[in-house]
Amino acid sequence: MSTTVPVKAQKSEAKKQNPEFVQLLDPDGIRLSDDLYDPWVSDVTGDQLASLYEDLIIVRRIDTEATALQRQGELGLWPPLFGQEAAQVGSARTLRPDDFVFSSYRENAVAYCRGVKLPDLVRVWRGTAASGWDPFSVGMATPAVIIGAQTLHATGYAVGCKKDGVDSVAVAYFGDGATSEGDVSEAMVFAASFKAPVIFFCQNNQWAISEPVGLQAQRPIADRAPGFGIPSIRVDGNDVLAVMAATRSALDRARNGGGPTFIEAVTYRRGPHTTSDDPSRYVDPVVATEWEARDPIARVEAFLRSEGVLTDELAASIQSRADQVAAEFRAGCLGLENPEPLSVFDNVYATEHSGLARQKSQYKAYLEGFEK
Structure with missing residues (x-):
């Protein structure tokens, strides 16, 4: 990226902050001003936002390719992240190499940003390995399938960081459904008690498999954390810039001894829970269309084009790069060899x-x- 354009509020069209959550880019790609969170992304240039846009395009392309591979019988299962790209990219790109991620099975965009090799994303789903990658080489544990268990792992790791006297931070990713699990509550109790440098990052994608979030949460999920003594941030999970600002704020708090933060990224799972699921049986198509209009990629594209950063040539180059990554991903998947049985x-x-x-x-x- 060669053009440097500061990300600034479009003063002529700027709106007030959405009272429901932190939002810096609205669905139309209009930059909103926010006195509290603008400073956390004041250094983000147009080039850097274009780089985040490229990440969003690539991880969606990987996700599409993985779904196709499953449908073609090359993967046993795949948990799509379609619609949740901004929540994952915006948070993952704020982390340092010495921070450590504990995720569920859907954070493939986080894994991509952490440097996980493409074939390693599908080793487990192809059945050629019991674990996808070496956690210590990328600062990310392999996915936890037991819902919510990774929050306990992250809290324990964070307590260890504090005892070691380092300012590394642990981040636990989980979905809205996991907040009904006891493990999450127990992890927050320990994190608050020991002021552990951990971020609880909840991607509220509106569905716990086929059950809507309103069935288990009568109030915003972010309202739960203060009861444990943990400050919370509710952010537009489809706004990559707002997610980055919220995560940077939480990281700064953790590194400076402030303890844990709970982030609820409000997003939407536009695909099935996994490729074995049929969302047409329970998703209202009207609601799905409404969320489609809040697409995380479209708003960044609209903003970058309005700023003159994203040209047709650059967009074509990014798409070409995404197709290349998808081809490498497919080749890597098909090239995986079955392990020796006794291994x-x-x-x-x-x-x-x-x-x-x-x-x-x-x-x-x-x-x-x-x-x-």
Whole structure:
């Protein structure tokens, strides 16, 4: 990106802050002013916002390709993130390499931003590995399928950071459905008690599989955290700039000893819960159309074009890059090799013991029985 254009409020069209949540870019791509959160993104240039736009385009393209791979029988399952790109990219791009992420199974855009290799995104879903990547090489744990469990892991890690005297921060990503799990409440109790440097990042995508968020939350989910002594921020999860501002604010609080912050990113899951789900059975098409108009990519594109940053040439270049990444992603997926059967016993324990060796020997004999 060569053009540098400061991201500024369009004074002639600026609106007041949305009272429902923090919003800096509205669905029409109009830059809104906010005295509290503008300073957190005052350094973001047009080029940098265009880079975030490129991330959004690429991760959506990866998601589309993964869904196609599942439909073609190349993946056993895939949890789409369609519609939630801004919440994930805007938060992940604020993190330092020494911060550590604990996610659910839908944060593939976060994984991409953390540097997870493309084939590693699908190893588990293709059934060629029990775990997708080395957590310590990218500062991100492999996804937790047990709903909400990762909030406890993040809190424990954050307490460790505090005891080590470092200013690294742990971030736990989870959905609105997870907030009904006891693990999340327990994690917030511990985080508040020990002022752990952790961010609880809830992507409220309006659905806990097929159950609407209104069934489990009679008030905004962000209202729950203050009851634990944790300040909360409710942000437009489809606004990549607002998400970045909110996350930077929470990171600064954590690094300076202020303890945990709860962020509710209000977004919408525009696809199925997983590729085994049929959302047409429970989603009101009128509501889906309303959320389509709040698309996280469209608003950034509209703003960048109004600022003269995003030209047709640059847009075409970004799309070409996204298609290239998708091709690499597909090739990497199809190139994954089935593991050697006995490797299932690898890395179960730090040091192999007699019981594990016995099980391995028995399984080996079982497999050899098919060769006779």
